[in-house]
Amino acid sequence: MSDKKGMDPKTYKFDTLSLHAGYQPHKNAGSRQVPIYQTTSYLFDDVDHAAALFNLERGGHIYSRISNPTVAVLEERVASLEGGTAALATSSGMSAIFLAVMTLCEAGDHLVVSSQLYGGTVNLFRLTLPKFGIKTTFVKPRDTEGFKKAIQKNTKGIFGELVGNPGNEIMNMPEIAKIAHDAGIPLMVDATYQTPYLCKPIEHGADIVIHSLTKWMAGHGSSMAGIIVEGGKFDWMQNDKFPTMTQPYEGYHGLSFAEEFGPTAFTMKARAEGMRDFGPCLSPQNAWNVLQGIETLSVRMKKHCENAEKMVEYLLGHDSVAWVSHPSVPDHPDHDLASKLLPNGKGSMIAFGIKGGKAAGEAFINNVKLASHLANVGDTRTLVIHPASATHSQMDEATLKFAGLSHDMIRLSVGIEDIDDIKNDFENGFRAARKPRLVSNQ
């Protein structure tokens, strides 16, 4: 705080931005709530106006695949919360990752990627992107030096989940950002598990932040959505690695995105080229649904984290539990790093091993009633899944091992129900999980 009254910035803070950023009622018929612009396209004033919009001479909307006023509110709101310059919303988290990679890379390029990722993301990097000529070297998230060693001449970026799915391994984001920047490439971080309430990766060196908004950001589990947020600090012109950003680009009428748009160049290219050519646009209805969730983001995240820490304590003391992984546990290998990167809470994802292995895990999952068995995380309701048989089931045994998965692992996304009700439900699950063993031991 300044000791002189009035000399601190009065820009709005997190909770206020969660409710207001990106929207001006007086430009929308005074509507207090963000309107849902359920339209495909927008009238041009005249041919000159149309040409100006297509040439990026003016800001505005042309066609809802490229941009939409409701979606734009969401984009600005998330950019403001993350401390980013700009954002581009997409139809899902996966499409956000794909679009970010395709904006950054060309055939023949290479990425260094953390091995601890959501199964779908692993498959994108391991199997799908090579079809576009983009190859990946996977590195364990704790092997910080490994990221440096894996960088090649044609490497265009480093990608990882800040907290790995589902094992809760944490990337040393500040150090890996330095490795990326020393090599003249950006760091892209999927921060879905954290939301900007728990961590703003841009403040720790990330250049591009990606979210599946479907999860904690929305919270209600009703709508698919993703987003790419640009930090604005990365200097695309520092080397010749990114010619489609820095040179007159045939893909967009000879435009040099970096020269014209500087700290928002990546987003401008992702929208102008990526949305135009791939088209994974977010519907205005889903954007509006996500905005309703973001309004209460900090309130929900506090409760998620509070419940998660209580569940960690409960699981650590339970006879049916073999191990518990959560960054709040003092002997978690990344506990100190988590305390530095996640000061507002360590998140609500817990991985634990159930005694009795796969059979016990299946019995547990089949017998909890309050917790929902489904392939999502970050709902306000408590969710459970057995990754080896569901989210990561398309991996072979070796890939499962490399991804740090075991057959006894249960992935728990702690909701914001009454904590006693969650514990009581888990007791039912554990009781059922013990029964097969009792039978087999007799």
Add this chain to the structure above:
Amino acid sequence: MKFQVNNNEVYASTGGRPFDKNKPLIIFVHGSGLTHMTWVLQTRYFAFHGYSVLALDMPGHGLSGGESLKSIEDMADWVSDVIDAVGYKEASLVGHSQGCLVTVECTARNPDKIKTLSLMGGAGAIPMNPELLSLAENNDPKAVELMMDWAHGPAGHFGGHPVPGLYHINTGSMLAKTRTIKNTLGVDFRACDNYKNGFEAAKQIKIPTLSILATDDKMCPVKEGKKLANLIEGSQIDIIDNCGHMMLLEEADRVLNVLKKFITTNYPAN
């Protein structure tokens, strides 16, 4: 494009079109600590409609070489040198904030060279808050945060950028941090604070002049802008409601429409 002025490399955006010496020239001069990118929602239009455009990075700013110039008078002479360096005998000038001081002084010094003058968020003098000046000269990022706070009106603080997905305050902040704060913002603020000739320079201007002012501009309030404009013979004033000092982004369309009408009328394309 890049070219040399006084043995230093200069970067200027040409608005996405090749620089064409056969077209009339419009030069855009940015405000304190900022870069050519503040003008993106004005320059591209003119570049695609019959003009050659140079949105300058002032020396030591953005992608330009050299060191930041220490006085408004030096900056005014440098803008005149730019016109010579690109092979023109005349140009139309557009300035924002500090860029208004520069373009007013440049016009007064070069009455035959400058054909129209457009001022956005301008005033005859921009005395700096001493604490803000000290923060900038001491390389404190808080100087940028304060500038972004004061530079945006209440509406701009909420966002609502004309380009979908862009967030005003963080984008402006990043532009102001492109180079070392004390070497750009610090030097610029001191130059603004030291400059005392704005009102005298304005009295000498006899060319068509437009002042675009904004009701919520805390940095160069409407009354200060009017004081300057009223000293310029025949000057036009346009006042934008619900808008702060960063009018060229906060109300980019309105600004472009007013600017387009003024320039195409008074300095028509071929």
